[in-house]
Amino acid sequence: MEDKVYDVVIVGGGPAGLTAALYCCRDNMSTLLFEPMLMGGMVNEATLIENYPGFPNGINGYELAATLLEHAKKFGLKEEIAAVTSIKKDGDIFEISSTAGNCKSRAVIVAAGSNKVKLGIPGEKELAGKGVSYCATCDGPFFRDCSVAVIGGGNTxxxxxxxxxxxxxxxxxxxxxxxxxxxxxxxERVAANEKIEKVTPYKAVSIEGKDQVERLILENASDGSKKELTVDAVFVAVGISPNTDFLKDLIPLEEDGTIRTDTNMATSVPGLFAAGDIRYGSIRQVISAAGDGATSAIAVKNYLS
Ligand SMILES: Cc1cc2nc3c(=O)[nH]c(=O)nc-3n(C[C@H](O)[C@H](O)[C@H](O)COP(=O)(O)OP(=O)(O)OC[C@H]3O[C@@H](n4cnc5c(N)ncnc54)[C@H](O)[C@@H]3O)c2cc1C
Structure with a gap:
C-alpha cells in the first residue's frame, strides 16, 4: 500500500464499489479499492440475472462480476485484497485500517453490502439457487404457475x-x-390476496429436494407437530445484516444497521459516502447498487473540488 493520501478509498468490490471505482478512476481521482473476497460481490452467487439492462438474454452473475471488474481495471483500478477493519477521521483526512495495513484518503465510499440472514436449516445451503432464494424481485419470475413458500413475518x-x-x-x-x-x-393487502395462505405459528425445520426444492418441512411452534408443504421454491425473508461493524465508531447507524444518506449518497460525516445494499432504503438490486456507485463517485468529485 502506497504511503500517500488517496483522493478516495472505496470499501467493497461489488457492483456499487466497482461502478464507483470506474467513475473515480476515469475521472483521474487517485483511488484504492478494498475487497477481501471475490471481486464482484454478491452477484457471484446469482445463476442468472435477467433484470440488469443491456443483457436481454440474462447474464450469469459470475460473468457479470468479471465484466464489472474488467471495466474498472481498464481505467486503472488499484485493488487491495483486504478487509477494512476501522475508519477514523482526523481533520479532513480519513485513516483507514485494514487487514493488510493502513492508508489515508480525502474521501471514502463505503460499498460493503449486506448479507441476508440465513435460516441455518438442513437443505438451505445445498439448494441455494435451486429453489432457495433470498430475493423475490430477482427470482420470482422463474417460478411462474408454481407453489412457493415465503418465510418471515416482517414487511419484507x-x-x-x-x-x-x-x-x-x-x-x-x-x-x-x-x-x-x-x-x-x-x-391488509396480503389478507385480501386469495393466492396467499398464511401458515402460523410454524417454523421451517428443513428444505428437501434432489436437484431442486421439492418440499418444506415445518414444525408447529406451539405443539411441536410436523407438517410438509409441496413447494418449488422457498423465499427466505427473515432480515438483513449490513456489513457496517467497522463503521460503528465513525457514524451513527440505522436500527437495521444500514447507513442513511442523502440523494448524493453523502452521509452525515463530510467526505464519507455510502452506496449499494448497505444504504438505508436500498432496493438491493445490481442496477441500484451500480447507480449509487456512479452517484457517489460524482459526489466525491464535487466534494474534493
Ligand atoms: C443469489 C443471488 C441472486 C441475486 N439475483 C439478482 C438479480 O437477479 N438481479 C439483481 O438486480 N440483483 C440480484 N441480487 C442482488 C445483488 O447481487 C445485490 O443487490 C448487489 O450485489 C449489491 O451490490 P453491492 O455492491 O451493494 O454489495 P455486494 O455485492 O454485497 O458487495 C459488497 C462487497 O463488499 C465486500 N466487503 C464487505 N465488508 C468489507 C470490508 N470490511 N472491507 C472491504 N470489503 C468488504 C464484500 O466482500 C462484497 O464483495 C442477487 C443476490 C444473490 C445473493
Missing part, C-alpha cells in the same frame, strides 16, 4: 409474498408467530 416477507402472486399460483406465508410485524397496509 409480506411484500415479497404479495409480489410473488404475480407469478406463482400459490404462495404459503410461513411465520413462527401468529402475529405479523408488518405495517397495516401490507398486512
Amino acid at each position: 416477507a409480506l411484500a415479497e409474498a404479495d409480489h410473488l402472486t404475480k407469478f406463482a399460483s400459490k404462495v404459503y406465508l410461513i411465520h413462527r408467530r401468529n402475529e405479523f410485524r408488518a405495517t397495516s397496509i401490507v398486512t
Whole structure:
C-alpha cells in the first residue's frame, strides 16, 4: 500500500464499489479499492440475472462480476485484497485500517453490502439457487404457475409474498408467530390476496429436494407437530445484516444497521459516502447498487473540488 493520501478509498468490490471505482478512476481521482473476497460481490452467487439492462438474454452473475471488474481495471483500478477493519477521521483526512495495513484518503465510499440472514436449516445451503432464494424481485419470475413458500413475518416477507402472486399460483406465508410485524397496509393487502395462505405459528425445520426444492418441512411452534408443504421454491425473508461493524465508531447507524444518506449518497460525516445494499432504503438490486456507485463517485468529485 502506497504511503500517500488517496483522493478516495472505496470499501467493497461489488457492483456499487466497482461502478464507483470506474467513475473515480476515469475521472483521474487517485483511488484504492478494498475487497477481501471475490471481486464482484454478491452477484457471484446469482445463476442468472435477467433484470440488469443491456443483457436481454440474462447474464450469469459470475460473468457479470468479471465484466464489472474488467471495466474498472481498464481505467486503472488499484485493488487491495483486504478487509477494512476501522475508519477514523482526523481533520479532513480519513485513516483507514485494514487487514493488510493502513492508508489515508480525502474521501471514502463505503460499498460493503449486506448479507441476508440465513435460516441455518438442513437443505438451505445445498439448494441455494435451486429453489432457495433470498430475493423475490430477482427470482420470482422463474417460478411462474408454481407453489412457493415465503418465510418471515416482517414487511419484507409480506411484500415479497404479495409480489410473488404475480407469478406463482400459490404462495404459503410461513411465520413462527401468529402475529405479523408488518405495517397495516401490507398486512391488509396480503389478507385480501386469495393466492396467499398464511401458515402460523410454524417454523421451517428443513428444505428437501434432489436437484431442486421439492418440499418444506415445518414444525408447529406451539405443539411441536410436523407438517410438509409441496413447494418449488422457498423465499427466505427473515432480515438483513449490513456489513457496517467497522463503521460503528465513525457514524451513527440505522436500527437495521444500514447507513442513511442523502440523494448524493453523502452521509452525515463530510467526505464519507455510502452506496449499494448497505444504504438505508436500498432496493438491493445490481442496477441500484451500480447507480449509487456512479452517484457517489460524482459526489466525491464535487466534494474534493
Ligand atoms: C443469489 C443471488 C441472486 C441475486 N439475483 C439478482 C438479480 O437477479 N438481479 C439483481 O438486480 N440483483 C440480484 N441480487 C442482488 C445483488 O447481487 C445485490 O443487490 C448487489 O450485489 C449489491 O451490490 P453491492 O455492491 O451493494 O454489495 P455486494 O455485492 O454485497 O458487495 C459488497 C462487497 O463488499 C465486500 N466487503 C464487505 N465488508 C468489507 C470490508 N470490511 N472491507 C472491504 N470489503 C468488504 C464484500 O466482500 C462484497 O464483495 C442477487 C443476490 C444473490 C445473493
